[in-house]
Amino acid sequence: MSVHPIAAVLGGQVPLGRRTTVQGWVRTRRDSKAGLSFVTVHDGSGFEPLQVIAPAELPNYRGEVLHLTAGCAVRVTGELVASAGKGQGVELRAEKIEVVGGVEDPETYPIAPKAHSFEYLRTVAHLRPRTNSIGAVARVRHCLAQAINRFFHERGYFWIHTPIITASDCEGAGALFRVSTLDLVNPPRTPEGSIDFGQDFFGRETFLTVSGQLNVEAYCLALSKVYTFGPTFRAENSNTSRHLAEFWMVEPETAFADLHANADLAESLLKSIFRALLDERADDMAFFAQRIDKTCIQRLEQVIQSPFKRLDYSEAICILERANRSFEFPISWGMDLQSEHERYLAEDYVDGPLVLMNYPKEIKSFYMRLNDDGRTVAAMDVLVPGIGEIIGGSQREERLEVLDARLGELGMNKAAYHWYRDLRRYGSVPHAGFGLGFERTVSYVTGMNNVRDVIPFPRTPRSADH
RNA sequence: UCCCCGGUAGCUCAGUCGGUAGAGCAAGUGACUGUUAAUCACUGGGUCCGUGGUUCGAGUCCGCGCCGGGGAGCCA
Numbered sequence: 001m002s003v004h005p006i007a008a009v010l011g012g013q014v015p016l017g018r019r020t021t022v023q024g025w026v027r028t029r030r031d032s033k034a035g036l037s038f039v040t041v042h043d044g045s046g047f048e049p050l051q052v053i054a055p056a057e058l059p060n061y062r063g064e065v066l067h068l069t070a071g072c073a074v075r076v077t078g079e080l081v082a083s084a085g086k087g088q089g090v091e092l093r094a095e096k097i098e099v100v101g102g103v104e105d106p107e108t109y110p111i112a113p114k115a116h117s118f119e120y121l122r123t124v125a126h127l128r129p130r131t132n133s134i135g136a137v138a139r140v141r142h143c144l145a146q147a148i149n150r151f152f153h154e155r156g157y158f159w160i161h162t163p164i165i166t167a168s169d170c171e172g173a174g175a176l177f178r179v180s181t182l183d184l185v186n187p188p189r190t191p192e193g194s195i196d197f198g199q200d201f202f203g204r205e206t207f208l209t210v211s212g213q214l215n216v217e218a219y220c221l222a223l224s225k226v227y228t229f230g231p232t233f234r235a236e237n238s239n240t241s242r243h244l245a246e247f248w249m250v251e252p253e254t255a256f257a258d259l260h261a262n263a264d265l266a267e268s269l270l271k272s273i274f275r276a277l278l279d280e281r282a283d284d285m286a287f288f289a290q291r292i293d294k295t296c297i298q299r300l301e302q303v304i305q306s307p308f309k310r311l312d313y314s315e316a317i318c319i320l321e322r323a324n325r326s327f328e329f330p331i332s333w334g335m336d337l338q339s340e341h342e343r344y345l346a347e348d349y350v351d352g353p354l355v356l357m358n359y360p361k362e363i364k365s366f367y368m369r370l371n372d373d374g375r376t377v378a379a380m381d382v383l384v385p386g387i388g389e390i391i392g393g394s395q396r397e398e399r400l401e402v403l404d405a406r407l408g409e410l411g412m413n414k415a416a417y418h419w420y421r422d423l424r425r426y427g428s429v430p431h432a433g434f435g436l437g438f439e440r441t442v443s444y445v446t447g448m449n450n451v452r453d454v455i456p457f458p459r460t461p462r463s464a465d466h
Numbered sequence: 467u468c469c470c471c472g473g474u475a476g477c478u479c480a481g482u483c484g485g486u487a488g489a490g491c492a493a494g495u496g497a498c499u500g501u502u503a504a505u506c507a508c509u510g511g512g513u514c515c516g517u518g519g520u521u522c523g524a525g526u527c528c529g530c531g532c533c534g535g536g537g538a539g540c541c542a
Contacts, residue, residue, distance in 0.1 A: 028502075028503090030499090030500095030501045030502065030504070031499090031501085032498095032499060032500060032501055033497090033498065033499060034499075034500060034501090036500075036501090037501090038500075038501050038502065040502075051501090051502075053500085069493080070492090083500085084500055085500045085501060085502075086500090086501095086502080087501085087502050088502080105476095105493090106476095106492090106493055106494085107476060107492075107493040107494080107510095107511080108476050108493090109476080109492095109493090110476075110477085112476070112477065112491080112492045112493080113491095113492075113503085114477065114478085114491050114492055114503080115477085115478075115491080115503085116477065116478085117477080117478070119534065119535065120477065120478085122534095123534095175540090211542095232542080234540090234541075234542090236539095236540055236541075237467055237540090238467095238539085238540060238541075239467090239535095240536090240537080240538080240539090240540090240541095241535095241536080241537095242541080242542080243540080243541070243542085244542090247542070248542095249542060250542095328538095338538085338539090339537090339538075339539090340538095387542095388541090388542095389541070389542065390542070391542075392541075392542060435542055436542075437541085437542030438542085439542080440542060441542095450535095451542095462533085
């Protein structure tokens with residue numbers, strides 16, 4: 001007897017009247033005095049569960065079937081039939097129900113067939129993928145990840161596996177997690193008394209990466225079109241619905257590209273993966289639209305159709321200064337935008353994705369290309385309603401003397417960037433790239449408003465329990 | 467890290483003026499029913515986050531700590 005995923009059974013890949021086997025976990029059981037029980041079974045292959053009809057004639061009906069509760073693992077063999085009830089087209093008329101794994105105490109099984117708060121589900125992160133919401137999130141994540149790889153592959157971009165362990169705290173993109181095998185209690189000391197990292201595993205200080213960008217630039221200046229897609233680590237003590245200590249980021253880097261080409265790439269990437277999501281995960285998106293965020297589908301359709309609004313930072317400042325509305329933090333040219341400003345621009349002024357470009361150099365990173373005005377850099381942020389910054393990127397400074405001047409201004413150690421500077425000494429070309437926050441993207445498309453609920457096992461300050 | 471709010475049954479919450487705790491859902495039992503967030507009845511289920519204090523008496527008031535949420539900063 002062949003085993004089928006429930007998605008295949010419901011998707012018409014098993015003809016009516018055919019015998020088949022499904023395997024999964026019980027969601028609910030309802031008993032009927034008509035001599036049968038209804039057991040809904042899910043296996044994660046798609047959003048919809050399968051309704052199993054368990055006739056009272058089954059040999060284990062009284063002994064086992066009548067005691068099935070949420071979470072029990074079962075293997076069911078039977079005939080696929082048209083449903084005699086409303087609510088589903090087909091159902092499986094069981095000839096055999098095997099309890100593969102029972103639930104030892106139904107009363108304390110953490111995932112009851114009822115509504116749970118996401119805060120609670122985080123405390124049972126090992127069982128929450130069995131819920132509708134978290135299961136749907138997992139499939140959406142997969143779909144988007146596949147769509148991202150497909151998008152780049154089709155455009156000639158190569159996926160570069162940049163290192164997780166890094167020796168440079170470059171970028172200043174946030175606090176770092178140290179990687180060390182030294183004895184924390186009694187570390188080796190230098191004659192001066194500081195910790196002797198020369199005796200550490202790598203013979204120097206090392207950390208978990210905060211970005212694959214600098215490494216991927218090296219491959220960009222060889223393979224032309226490249227990207228990274230992997231985990232990233234930031235030891236910031238950030239406690240918000242938009243931050244994780246471990247998150248995933250997509251970072252394309254394109255040689256011979258300027259800021260506008262970069263923004264074009266960002267826009268087409270987002271549109272492409274949103275289209276794929278609507279096409280491939282209509283079941284899960286229908287659920288999010290029904291239970292989580294009524295507007296999530298129409299929002300994506302609108303984003304796909306309309307061009308992203310683009311604004312220079314300077315224009316944005318003018319708009320904010322003219323805004324008929326008081327901000328907690330008054331804004332003026334040269335200041336970094338606060339959340340309330342980004343919110344106003346993305347939610348009120350545009351009501352959709354917005355690309356902000358050409359920021360003052362003082363508020364951006366050293367590697368961003370200095371514009372001809374001498375006071376702004378070719379940076380861009382993509383802001384979306386509800387989330388804020390979903391993409392941050394720039395055209396990179398490819399001119400060695402300008403880069404060195406910036407390093408000097410910021411008091412950074414040139415020697416530490418020797419290989420990065422080499423890229424500017426040997427065949428340097430204009431190039432540009434950005435970082436797309438994967439969890440923020442999943443959060444945006446599903447309407448799940450906390451990134452802790454769109455990554456399987458969230459790591460946040462004081463929390464790494466599973 | 468800062469500001470605000472919270473922690474009571476397996477879960478979501480109520481608990482008045484300080485007088486030893488209640489509902490809904492879930493679970494168990496039964497009734498009913500091609501059911502589907504089923505319905506109805508009954509039953510079991512509590513370290514009121516921890517700790518110290520005030521008081522004759524603390525879920526309730528006060529101090530400290532821990533944990534969670536929302537917002538801010540940082541950022542993707």
